[in-house]
Amino acid sequence: MLFTGSEQSARFALVDCNNFYVSCERVFDPSLAARPVVVLSNNDGCVIARSDEAKQLGISMGTPFFKCRELISHHGVRVFSSNYALYGDMSARVMETLRRFSPRMEEYSIDEAFLACAQRENPADWARRVRSQVARCTGIPVSIGIASTKTLAKIAARAAKKQPDAGGVFDLDGCADSERVLESVAVADVWGVGRRYAELLRRSGIITARDLKGADEGWVRRHMTVQGLRTVLELRGVSCLGVEDVAPALRSILSSRSFGSPVDDPARLREALAEYISTAAAKLRSRSLLTAVMQVFITTGAHGPGPHHSAALTLSLPQPLSSTPELIRHGLAGLERLYRRGVRYRKTGVMLTALQKERAHQPVLFGCAPAADERSRRFMEAVDAINARWGRGAVSFAVPSRAARAWRMQRRFMSGRYTTCWSELPKARA
């Protein structure tokens, strides 16, 4: 379906937290203000957030840490490992603040939300109030873009950031020369256009957002599917995407990590996979879901020394499950079939799919007896309650808790979990 949420005279506000992860770190460490700061991905692999000062030094998004390490130490850039406990909690606070301003709101990502604002008489004034309230309640600076479609609101938010005199708010509908704004946006920066499509478009002479707006519909449909066509219509002000204020049901759950160093010992691989399965299963239960299909995989990645090997196995489970030990049993049996001796693996993981609501599930004829099912459910409930009280990993399966493990990911620059852990509250005085 092309039009999922088209509405008459729609207006959308996109609220986007500025350099979100960096801003979170700055809230709890004022010495970071006005200094170049970067935050690294899991495993301290690459740069995923940069302060404006770090951007000015030429550190780009996704740069591997080892490639910019020299630049970083030369300029005294402060470096942080990803602290998702902190960022997730700060995100919840921002969203809670935003919710007071519009009943129709979509949490689009950890640092962005769309708000419907069709009823506002002066949306820019309203957005400025939103902005100052978020800053007051959370300490997080945001930019707000307003337009008649979500895709244009993304562009407006970008303009709000780029134009210093915009004061963090930009209303594309109220802008006299919106065509010029579109002309200033490279097609690769349009929402929905990634690297591959940007290259294809460039070869066809479509360079800016304005070019894409005027592109031939048939050509776009053929080369970029209906999603590309939606993007073009949205650029023309035809709203194809609505505010999805009810979160759609989760389709899959993935848990995987790269190892801190390569692993060839099958026992270590089993430990790691068992832990990722535990994580995925806990998420499954927290949403009251069951999984019917589980995919396990191992890989050496495409680079690095030694033989390369990537393999995945899709397992149809005998009945929908959410019990950690059951899932680990199936997963480890799968791993057994994938593993090759002498190969140094860099990553393993699990994906749970064919998810269904716990209540909707009908027990299969030859599955566990209902009493055994119920025992297992109550057992996992108890485990989850203990882990909620004492911290993740207080009770775990098949792996020893809190032991030092060589395959653990690297997180050498971690800040405190200031808002979610009593023992790591920020100190007013050392």
Added chain:
DNA sequence: TCTGGGGTCCTAGGACCC
């Protein structure tokens, strides 16, 4: 025995997002 057309379901792969 050979053959066509059309429908559904599933999977793999490719594209995108943050």
Added chain:
DNA sequence: TCTGGGGTCCTAGGACCC
């Protein structure tokens, strides 16, 4: 030496059925 992790959607093609 060293390049994240967790998601979604769309399409093409194969298997299977009538």
